[in-house]
Every structure is written in C-alpha cells, then in structure tokens.
Amino acid sequence: MRDTCKxxxxxxxxxxxxxxxxxxxxxxxxxxxKFEDATVKASLTGQPGDAAAGRKAFADKKLGxxxxxxxxxxxxxxxxHGEVGTPLDGVADRWKPEExxxxxxxxxxxxxxxxVMPGFYTLEVGTHVAKNFQGxxxxxxxxxxxxxxxxxxxxx
Amino acid sequence: MKLKSILPVALGALxxxxxxxxxxxxxxxxxxxxxxxxxxxxxxxxxxxxxxDEVLSGWLFRTPETRAMEADSFQNPAMLYVxxxxxxxxxxxxxxxxxxxxxxxxxxxxxxxxxxHYPKWNAAAGKPYNIxxxxxxxxxxNMQAEPYKFDHADQKALVxxxxxxxxGTPMGIDLSQGEMKSWWEKGKDLYYTRTGQLNLAxxxxxxxxxxxxxxxxHLSQGNVNGFPTYRLKQANMVSLHNRFxxxxxxxxxxxxxxxxxxxxxxxxxxTWRGTGLSIETPAVRQ
Numbered sequence: 219m220r221d222t223c224k225x226x227x228x229x230x231x232x233x234x235x236x237x238x239x240x241x242x243x244x245x246x247x248x249x250x251x252k253f254e255d256a257t258v259k260a261s262l263t264g265q266p267g268d269a270a271a272g273r274k275a276f277a278d279k280k281l282g283x284x285x286x287x288x289x290x291x292x293x294x295x296x297x298x299h300g301e302v303g304t305p306l307d308g309v310a311d312r313w314k315p316e317e318x319x320x321x322x323x324x325x326x327x328x329x330x331x332x333x334v335m336p337g338f339y340t341l342e343v344g345t346h347v348a349k350n351f352q353g354x355x356x357x358x359x360x361x362x363x364x365x366x367x368x369x370x371x372x373x374x
Numbered sequence: 375m376k377l378k379s380i381l382p383v384a385l386g387a388l389x390x391x392x393x394x395x396x397x398x399x400x401x402x403x404x405x406x407x408x409x410x411x412x413x414x415x416x417x418x419x420x421x422x423x424x425x426x427d428e429v430l431s432g433w434l435f436r437t438p439e440t441r442a443m444e445a446d447s448f449q450n451p452a453m454l455y456v457x458x459x460x461x462x463x464x465x466x467x468x469x470x471x472x473x474x475x476x477x478x479x480x481x482x483x484x485x486x487x488x489x490x491h492y493p494k495w496n497a498a499a500g501k502p503y504n505i506x507x508x509x510x511x512x513x514x515x516n517m518q519a520e521p522y523k524f525d526h527a528d529q530k531a532l533v534x535x536x537x538x539x540x541x542g543t544p545m546g547i548d549l550s551q552g553e554m555k556s557w558w559e560k561g562k563d564l565y566y567t568r569t570g571q572l573n574l575a576x577x578x579x580x581x582x583x584x585x586x587x588x589x590x591x592h593l594s595q596g597n598v599n600g601f602p603t604y605r606l607k608q609a610n611m612v613s614l615h616n617r618f619x620x621x622x623x624x625x626x627x628x629x630x631x632x633x634x635x636x637x638x639x640x641x642x643x644x645t646w647r648g649t650g651l652s653i654e655t656p657a658v659r660q
Contacts, residue, residue, distance in 0.1 A: 302593075351571040
C-alpha cells in the first residue's frame with residue numbers, strides 16, 4: 219500500500235518534470251518575448267524557421283498579408299504589391315535576422331509607437347478587438363520564424 | 375476587325391498595370407464634370423485646423439474607367455437608385471397616408487442643397503442627425519410608417535435621391551449648433567484611436583498613407599462627399615455607416631452599430647474633414 223503510494227508520487231513527480239520540460243521547450247509566449255536593443259535574439263520556438271513555409275505565410279492574406287503594404291520583387295507572380303511600407307527587396311542585406319524577428323513580432327518596439335505596421339506576435343493591440351481574435355496573435359511563433367527565415371533569403 | 379481594335383487597348387492596359395507602380399502614387403490631375411455640364415469641386419483648401427493643406431475627393435484616386443463612369447450619369451449604375459429614390463419619395467406609406475412629397479413637394483426644390491449640410495444638430499434627440507435618422511424620424515412622426523432598418527434597400531435609395539439634390543454643392547456642416555463641437559471632438563478622438571488586432575486607426579491609412587496603395591486599393595483621404603456611393607467591388611450602393619463598419623471590421627475589431635453615438639460622432643468629424651468638396655452622390659468607387 220505504502221509502496222503503491224510512493225510509486226504514485228514518483229510517477230506524478232516524473233509527469234510534472236516531463237510536463238515542465240515540454241513547456242520550457244515550447245514557443246515563447248507573446249508576453250515573454252525579450253527585446254534587447256531592438257532585437258529578439260533567440261528563435262521563438264527554439265527551432266529554425268522554414269523559408270518555404272514562410273513564403274506562403276508572407277503572401278497569405280489571413281496570415282502575414284505582407285504584400286498589402288510591401289513590394290517584394292521575389293514574389294512578382296503576385297499582382298499589386300502595396301507601398302505603405304518600405305520595399306522588401308534586399309531586406310536581408312539591411313537587417314540581421316534578430317532585427318527582422320523583432321520587427322515582425324512587434325515593430326513598435328523597433329520603429330516606435332507611430333508605425334502603422336501591426337505587431338504579428340504581440341498582445342499589445344488596438345481597442346475593441348473582435349471576439350474571435352481576442353487574446354490571439356496574428357501569427358503563431360512558428361509562422362514568425364518561418365517568415366523571418368524567408369525574409370533572410372531576400373538579398374540583392 | 376473587332377479583335378484587332380481591342381487588342382492594342384488591352385495590351386496598353388496591361389502595360390499600364392505593370393509599369394505604373396512608380397507613377398501611381400499620386401491622385402490624378404483631372405476635372406470631374408458630370409455629363410460635360412456640371413463641374414464638381416474635387417480639390418479645395420482645407421478648413422482651419424485640418425491636418426492637410428488641401429482636401430481631395432476620392433474620385434481623384436480612382437482608375438480612369440471608374441472616373442469616367444461617375445462623370446457620365448448614363449453610365450453611372452447608381453443613377454438607378456436615384457430613380458428608385460424618386461419613386462419612394464412620391465409613394466404613400468404608413469397610417470397617415472402620406473408620402474415624402476405630401477409635405478415636401480418637389481424634392482428638386484425642397485431638398486436642394488439640404489443633404490450637403492448634414493449631419494445637423496437635432497435638439498429633440500440631443501444628438502446629431504444624418505439623413506437616415508432624419509428620414510426615420512419623419513416616417514415615424516409624420517407618416518406613421520415603420521422606420522427603415524439599417525441598410526434597407528429603400529433607405530439607401532431614398533437617401534441617395536435626397537443627397538443627389540445637392541449634387542455639386544460644397545459640403546459644410548454647422549458646428550456652432552447645440553453640442554456639435556463636442557461630438558466633433560469625440561469623432562476626432564475616434565478617428566485617431568487604433569482598433570482591433572491589426573491596431574489601426576482611420577488616420578493610419580487615410581491620413582498617414584493617403585495616396586499610397588494598399589495592395590490594389592489606392593488609399594484616399596477617406597472623404598465622405600460621395601456617399602451613399604456605388605462600390606464596384608460590391609456591385610451595390612454602400613452607405614457611409616456600412617463603410618465605417620467595414621473599415622473597422624478590417625482592423626479585426628468589433629463593429630459599432632450603425633447610427634450609434636460612436637459612428638455619428640465619426641460622421642460629424644469626417645464630414646468636417648471634407649468641408650468644401652462637392653456632394654457627388656451617387657459617386658462611383660472601386
């Protein structure tokens with residue numbers, strides 16, 4: 219009886235340990251992203267991004283929708299690139315990956331509060347967020363990493 | 375023969391489509407003259423305290439085809455709604471057995487230039503009234519008819535018809551009446567308040583980035599002098615509060631109700647921002 223109990227306790231402790239390590243290896247939450255001098259150094263997921271997946275998320279109107287505001291010659295098969303933001307041709311020559319990550323996560327941390335660029339992995343958002351978007355970020359941590367990896371390929 | 379004549383035009387249009395990205399950032403230098411007779415004020419000096427020097431009609435930001443469609447009332451699809459509005463004006467409705475015309479007679483006279491000066495302070499209601507609210511008030515009190523539900527087809531047609539009686543008249547509202555100034559202030563606050571998950575204010579697009587393209591849309595100053603406006607995208611008349619709500623929805627925010635205090639305040643402020651532009655109702659936009 220006593221042994222059973224002891225085993226049970228050990229089992230519970232083990233489960234907790236596994237649980238904790240799984241949590242620690244999971245993505246950094248939007249409120250826990252560390253900005254250092256307008257950079258976010260570490261991957262949000264601990265994993266490298268997938269540039270091919272990032273290219274898709276970049277163009278997807280429900281995800282990055284980056285072409286709404288930015289011109290990107292690498293994506294010339296898509297018509298009508300916006301001009302609200304700066305063109306992204308050669309963006310990887312101008313910004314390091316940790317800077318690009320910071321801009322995608324929350325550009326206001328880099329460009330200041332007046333930028334119109336949405337923060338894609340932040341809960342610092344506007345008023346009256348629609349119910350189905352409350353408490354949610356525009357992109358997942360992995361999608362941010364994928365887009366950062368894709369932006370890293372845009373060299374001139 | 376027909377193909378031959380169309381092809382160069384089509385190729386030309388394609389060339390413009392691809393090559394124009396560096397040329398397309400500005401509003402056009404063009405004049406809007408309806409049916410070659412009636413010139414609209416599409417550019418004018420901004421009122422004092424306005425962030426811009428000059429206020430511009432959204433017409434200047436549209437494609438040549440869209441601009442031509444508005445300039446020719448036979449081509450303008452929205453003129454059908456004006457005709458429908460005229461029918462409603464003359465149709466008896468409600469328990470009092472009255473039409474609009476029973477009291478107001480010929481709209482060409484009684485409604486001439488009226489729509490250009492709305493929203494107006496309504497002392498009884500203690501808030502600004504736009505044409506929609508004024509019509510509903512009149513229907514309830516004088517016609518004993520049901521008020522129109524927001525965006526009912528007849529509401530849009532009748533308001534379009536009434537606003538059309540001000541075609542060409544410079545838009546201008548009286549902020550000295552009642553509490554109009556405090557509603558203007560409230561509207562201004564809302565204009566600069568960022569909403570939704572995308573964290574955008576009206577000003578983020580229509581002030582900070584007017585003249586630029588957001589995808590295929592040329593961002594205008596967001597003036598309201600053409601409303602209700604025919605929107606090609608929707609192939610329908612679009613009321614001002616419908617457009618307000620659409621813009622707010624696109625920031626991924628909850629939409630305020632049509633004619634709510636928020637949107638009435640916004641209408642007062644945004645109407646003021648377009649002071650001096652001709653009423654173009656029914657305008658044609660993308």
